[in-house]
Amino acid sequence: xxxxxxxxxxxxxxxxxxxxxxxxxxxxxxxxxxxxxxxxxxxxxxxxxxxxxxxxxxxxxxxxxxxxxxxxxxxxxxxxxxxxxxxxxxxxxxxxxxxxxxxxxxxxxxxxxxxxxxxxxxxxxxxxxxxxxxxxxxxxxxxxxxxxxxxxxxxxxxxxxxxxxxxxxxxxxxxxxxxxxxxxxxxxxxxxxxxxxxxxxxxxxxxxxxxxxxxxxxxxxxxxxxxxxxxxxxxxxxxxxxxxxxxxx
Amino acid sequence: xxxxxxxxxxxxxxxxxxxxxxxxxxxxxxxxxxxxxxxxxxxxxxxxxxxxxxxxxxxxxxxxxxxxxxxxxxxxxxxxxxxxxxxxxxxxxxxxxxxxxxxxxxxxxxxxxxxxxxxxxxxxxxxxxxxxxxxxxxxxxxxxxxxxxxxxxxxxxxxxxxxxxxxxxxxxxxxxxxxxxxxxxxxxxxxxxxxxxxxxxxxxxxxxxxxxxxxxxxxxxxxxxxxxxxxxxxxxxxxxxxxxxx
Numbered sequence: 001x002x003x004x005x006x007x008x009x010x011x012x013x014x015x016x017x018x019x020x021x022x023x024x025x026x027x028x029x030x031x032x033x034x035x036x037x038x039x040x041x042x043x044x045x046x047x048x049x050x051x052x053x054x055x056x057x058x059x060x061x062x063x064x065x066x067x068x069x070x071x072x073x074x075x076x077x078x079x080x081x082x083x084x085x086x087x088x089x090x091x092x093x094x095x096x097x098x099x100x101x102x103x104x105x106x107x108x109x110x111x112x113x114x115x116x117x118x119x120x121x122x123x124x125x126x127x128x129x130x131x132x133x134x135x136x137x138x139x140x141x142x143x144x145x146x147x148x149x150x151x152x153x154x155x156x157x158x159x160x161x162x163x164x165x166x167x168x169x170x171x172x173x174x175x176x177x178x179x180x181x182x183x184x185x186x187x188x189x190x191x192x193x194x195x196x197x198x199x200x201x202x203x204x205x206x207x208x209x210x211x212x213x214x215x216x217x218x219x220x221x222x223x224x225x226x227x228x229x230x231x232x233x234x235x236x237x238x239x240x241x242x243x244x245x246x247x248x249x
Numbered sequence: 250x251x252x253x254x255x256x257x258x259x260x261x262x263x264x265x266x267x268x269x270x271x272x273x274x275x276x277x278x279x280x281x282x283x284x285x286x287x288x289x290x291x292x293x294x295x296x297x298x299x300x301x302x303x304x305x306x307x308x309x310x311x312x313x314x315x316x317x318x319x320x321x322x323x324x325x326x327x328x329x330x331x332x333x334x335x336x337x338x339x340x341x342x343x344x345x346x347x348x349x350x351x352x353x354x355x356x357x358x359x360x361x362x363x364x365x366x367x368x369x370x371x372x373x374x375x376x377x378x379x380x381x382x383x384x385x386x387x388x389x390x391x392x393x394x395x396x397x398x399x400x401x402x403x404x405x406x407x408x409x410x411x412x413x414x415x416x417x418x419x420x421x422x423x424x425x426x427x428x429x430x431x432x433x434x435x436x437x438x439x440x441x442x443x444x445x446x447x448x449x450x451x452x453x454x455x456x457x458x459x460x461x462x463x464x465x466x467x468x469x470x471x472x473x474x475x476x477x478x479x480x481x482x483x484x485x486x487x488x489x490x491x492x493x494x495x
Contacts, residue, residue, distance in 0.1 A: 094387040095420035096413075118417040137385040139343075161410040168345030168385075202484030237449030239483040243490045249303075249390075 027173050033070045036146075039166050040068070043155055045131070045148035049077050050167075050174065052144040053089055060089040062145065065174050076149060079126040087123045092135035092145050098160060100132040101125070103151065117157055134167045138175035139246060146171065188247060192226040195219055197248045200239045276421045285418050286316055293407035295395040296375060300384075300415075301336045302391050302426070312336060315391065315426060323374045327367055334362040336392035341381040344416065348408050350378040352400050378403060382412045386419040386426060435494060439473040442466055444495045447486045 027035075040048040049067035053060050062085045067074045091099055099122035100113040113119060113132065122133070131149040138144075146167035155163065188196075191212075198208045208219040223235050230245075232238035242248045275281060290298040299317035312333035314324065324332070335351070339362070342348035353376060356368040363371065371379070376396040380403060384391040393415055397403050419426050435443075438459070445455045452470075456463040470482065479485035489495045 092387075094423070096385055096387060096416040097420045098417075118414065135387070137344075137388070143388060158410055161413040164413050165345040165409050168343065170345075172343065172345065199483045200487035202480040204481065233449040234451075236446055236483045236486055240447035240449075240486050240490060243487060 027177070029066065029174075029177060030070075032170050032173050032177070033066050035166075036066075036170055037068070039163060039170075040148055043148060043159065043163060044150060044152050046150035046152075047074060047076055048146070048148045049074065049080070050144060050146050050171065051077075051080070052142065053085075053092060060085055060093075062089060065144070076126055076129065080147075085125060088125045088133055088145065091122060092133075092143060096135050096137075098132055098134045098164060101130060103128060103130045112152075112154060116155060116160055118160060134164045136164075136167050136171035138168075138172045142171070142175045142178075142246070144171050144174075188226060188229055189222075192222045192229070193242075193247060195222040196226050196239060196242050199223065199235055200243065200248055276418055279425055282316060282418065282422055282425055286415075287318065289411050289414060290318075290395060293395065293404045293411050294397065294402045295380075296398050296402075297394075297396045299332070299394040299396075300391060300419075301332060301394065303333050303337060319376075320374070323371075323376075326370060326374070331363065331367060332394075335379060335394060336381055338362045338381055341383050341392065342412070343383045344385060344412055345409070348380050348382060348405065348412075350380050350400070350403070352378050354400065380408060382408070382415075384412065384416050384419060386416055386423070389426065391419065391426065434476050435473055435489075436469075439469045439476070440489075440494060442469040443473055443486060443489050446470065446482060447490065447495055 036048055036050065040046075047068040050065040051062040052065060053062065061083075062081050064073065064077045064081060067077045069077075088099065091097075098116075098119040100116070100119050101122050101124045102113065113121070119132065125133075129149055130151050130153075131147055132153060132155070133148075134146040136144045136146055194212060195208055198211060203211065205216050205219045205223070208214070209216045212219065214222075223238070226242070227233070227235055227238040230238050230241045232241050239248075276285060286298045286300065290296070297317075297319050299319050300315040302313045302315055304311045304313050312329040314329070314332070317324070338351065340349040340351055351363075353363070353368045353372040356363045356371075371377075375398045377398055378400040379394055379396040382393045382395070384393055393412065395403060395408065395411070441459060442455055445458055450458065452463050452466050455466045459466065470485070473489075474480075474482070474485045477485050477488045479488050486495075
């Protein structure tokens with residue numbers, strides 16, 4: 001009997017939602033935090049936090065979107081965002097596997113986490129805690145970590161997938177909320193993005209002009225404008241920045 | 250990171266005996282990945298799977314098929330461009346989002362990505378319903394197509410779990426997913442030069458940073474461009490970034 005045929009008991013709990021029913025069309029930040037609190041309650045976590053990864057590849061910092069003390073900031077978040085996040089942030093960039101850590105070698109939480117086939121152990125990001133972190137991704141290259149803290153977190157392999165799906169969905173909602181914040185970035189026009197995309201695919205200005213039926217000057221103008229909007233010094237850097245921001249694929 | 254260089258390329262477990270979760274601990278080789286995907290497809294009631302990386306080429310994207318149990322003729326008949334379009338179609342579900350099937354019998358009417366002729370072909374060849382799932386493997390993005398001969402046979406709740414388990418499995422075996430042709434051959438110096446160029450540095454600036462002459466920097470970049478089969482610097486940077494080299 002495959003385990004997935006069993007009814008998903010977490011979806012019967014108040015306020016939780018099956019990943020298939022997307023109830024987050026236009027949520028506000030407090031809505032997202034509330035939903036996150038339900039996820040934490042479902043798995044028996046005492047604290048939680050959602051973090052985005054800073055842009056630096058080396059010595060990445062974790063920036064809190066919110067944590068269990070919302071609208072305040074928890075001590076865990078303060079300890080976590082104090083310095084570079086180290087192994088846990090490197091892991092999130094390279095892998096989607098959840099990772100866990102325990103208080104000490106003999107802690108009870110470790111036994112529960114060790115039965116998880118898909119999760120792997122990671123170095124303690126904050127001393128004296130036990131928890132599990134789910135790497136999450138959203139459009140435009142947003143990368144983050146959903147972290148649950150607690151010595152008595154209970155999860156099985158299917159529960160792990162379900163919680164991770166909910167984290168993905170909530171992180172997507174946060175990323176969309178941020179996108180709508182005014183003045184976040186100067187909007188790129190469709191033509192500018194098109195020119196950047198073709199440049200990334202090896203087109204020269206002349207070839208772009210031919211493909212888009214523009215004059216060479218116009219194509220160059222679009223590329224100059226997009227480089228300015230991205231704060232880039234050259235079109236090569238503009239391509240790199242646009243790729244990092246997920247503006248082009 | 251695990252490498253499988255020391256292991257023989259064979260299945261260390263047979264698909265019939267183990268569930269995907271048990272296979273998780275042993276994923277190391279290409280054969281293990283196949284066994285895992287076959288078992289995963291069987292578990293959710295799908296007949297076929299196809300793991301696709303989309304490759305931007307010229308104006309439209311193309312598909313690089315990483316793993317698949319589709320018959321060869323189907324792939325040849327419908328073509329890689331259509332596969333790329335299916336993978337990145339309007340129904341494609343990101344993790345945590347609801348997955349909607351592409352029913353090939355109704356596809357042309359719905360104004361989808363396939364024409365009537367292509368839909369009929371897919372239907373006849375055993376892909377009556379197709380689910381397209383987006384896989385986030387670290388910062389890399391891939392696509393999975395699960396399809397069944399009979400519409401309605403794929404279990405939708407299992408699908409979300411299968412989607413995440415695929416992400417996990419591919420995270421464990423990154424060497425099987427990336428386009429290794431380019432990655433292995435770039436030298437550390439070439440990679441470094443590309444990185445600084447992507448940060449907007451000019452040749453002269455890179456030369457100062459690395460403590461070599463500008464001619465040497467240009468030669469590193471030219472070599473890197475050849476290895477990445479890029480025609481100019483922006484394309485070399487883009488290819489390197491897409492493959493996770495810088």
